[in-house]
Amino acid sequence: MKREKIKTTPRCQRSNCPVACTLDLLGDKWTLLVIRDLFMGKHTFKAFQESPENIPSNVLAERLKRLENEQILQRKLYQERPPRYSYHLTDKGRDLGPVLQAMLMWGNTHVPGTMSKEDIDKLIQGAHG
Amino acid sequence: MKREKIKTTPRCQRSNCPVACTLDLLGDKWTLLVIRDLFMGKHTFKAFQESPENIPSNVLAERLKRLENEQILQRKLYQERPPRYSYHLTDKGRDLGPVLQAMLMWGNTHVPGTMSKEDIDKLIQGAHG
DNA sequence: CCGGATCCGGTCTGATACTG
DNA sequence: CAGTATCAGACCGGATCCGG
Numbered sequence: 001m002k003r004e005k006i007k008t009t010p011r012c013q014r015s016n017c018p019v020a021c022t023l024d025l026l027g028d029k030w031t032l033l034v035i036r037d038l039f040m041g042k043h044t045f046k047a048f049q050e051s052p053e054n055i056p057s058n059v060l061a062e063r064l065k066r067l068e069n070e071q072i073l074q075r076k077l078y079q080e081r082p083p084r085y086s087y088h089l090t091d092k093g094r095d096l097g098p099v100l101q102a103m104l105m106w107g108n109t110h111v112p113g114t115m116s117k118e119d120i121d122k123l124i125q126g127a128h129g
Numbered sequence: 130m131k132r133e134k135i136k137t138t139p140r141c142q143r144s145n146c147p148v149a150c151t152l153d154l155l156g157d158k159w160t161l162l163v164i165r166d167l168f169m170g171k172h173t174f175k176a177f178q179e180s181p182e183n184i185p186s187n188v189l190a191e192r193l194k195r196l197e198n199e200q201i202l203q204r205k206l207y208q209e210r211p212p213r214y215s216y217h218l219t220d221k222g223r224d225l226g227p228v229l230q231a232m233l234m235w236g237n238t239h240v241p242g243t244m245s246k247e248d249i250d251k252l253i254q255g256a257h258g
Numbered sequence: 259c260c261g262g263a264t265c266c267g268g269t270c271t272g273a274t275a276c277t278g
Numbered sequence: 279c280a281g282t283a284t285c286a287g288a289c290c291g292g293a294t295c296c297g298g
Contacts, residue, residue, distance in 0.1 A: 015181035018236025019165050019229060025240075029156040029290090036148050045261050052144040056291045061262055082260075082298040092239050098231040100148060106228055107147025110221050111154075158271095174280050185272045190281055211278080211279080 025070060026096075030055055032103070034063050035089070035096055038073065043086040072096070154199060155225075159184055161232070163192050164218070164225055167202065172215040201225070 012021045026032050033055065037048050048060055055063075064087060067073045072093040078086045141150045155161050162184065166177050177189055184192075193216060196202045201222040204214045 012240060014183070017162075017165070017181070018234075018240060019232050020162060020182055020236075021240040022232040022236040023158050023161060027156070027158040027161070029152050032152055032156065033149060036146070046259095049261095052146070053149055054143070054291095056293095057262065058264080058292095059290070064262095084260075095235055095238065099228065099235055102227040102231045103151040104147050106224055107149075107151040109224060111141060111147060111150040178280095185274090186281065187283085188272065213279080 022099075025066075025072075026099075030059055031063050031067070032096075032100065034060070034067065035072070035093065036100055038087065038089050038093065039097065039100060043088060045085070045087075067093070151228075154195075154201075155228075159188055160192050160196070161225075161229065163189070163196065164201070164222065165229055167216065167218050167222065168226065168229060172217060174214075174216075196222070 013024045014020050026035075030053075033051065033053055034048055037051055042048055042051070045057075045060065045064075048064075049055060049057060064073070064075070068075055068087075070092075071090055074088050074090055075085050076088060078084055142153045143149050155164075159182075162180065162182055163177055166180055171177055171180075174186075174189065174193075177193075178184060178186065193202070193204070197204055197216075199221075200219055203217050203219055205217060207213055207215045
């Protein structure tokens, strides 16, 4: 299982603007949702899949690999046989908290999103073990 | 020129999570770059095109329409013949400042982005007439 | 059953060319 | 200058398969 090579992971693809560079890494419909789930305390492939947005398994697998490559998350073997992995934010990944929080605020203000306050607080607080 | 109908602009497509809703609107490689440019004081189609990321003209046109539909920006006729429009953030659009700022911070910290400090400050300050 | 990998049709993106 | 038309190719997402 070659976890080394992903198709596209050059550093700054389009310009030297930090916003553009960030968008090159996270600028799609799914990546930040995986990160949201990590902040929410989800750690397994299955948990990510069970989020209400129903991410396809191949997309999820690819995103996890990419985020691992970028050292935004770490993958840990937590069970030998059968092999089971859990995914955890690195410091670099945890630094995305403000991005997520800003999006949460904006969505909450400008879209009739109905996420519960508890979940929001849970998300804002951040991650853990 | 029918500026009313865009293909996909339902409100919350995938879930009621504010983050997911926000990503449904802005979660692609280009939209937030247009917003960044607006914050940087750019207002015309040409100015957006001249950004170093080289957004294709059709993508730019589609994004501008969508953002206008979502009332994130406003389009103003500033010249009669030939008709010329300028684009400006609404309050809703200006509220995206923190999202942009958070991405800017993260990119600046974790990617060797080399945008000048002046431009960053300019961006952070926000928009204007 | 879980964590993916593979296949595959359809959609969307983006480079280029074109128009008013 | 401000877009629209076109179109090949990339990508998404659903289904299915498979190793442990």
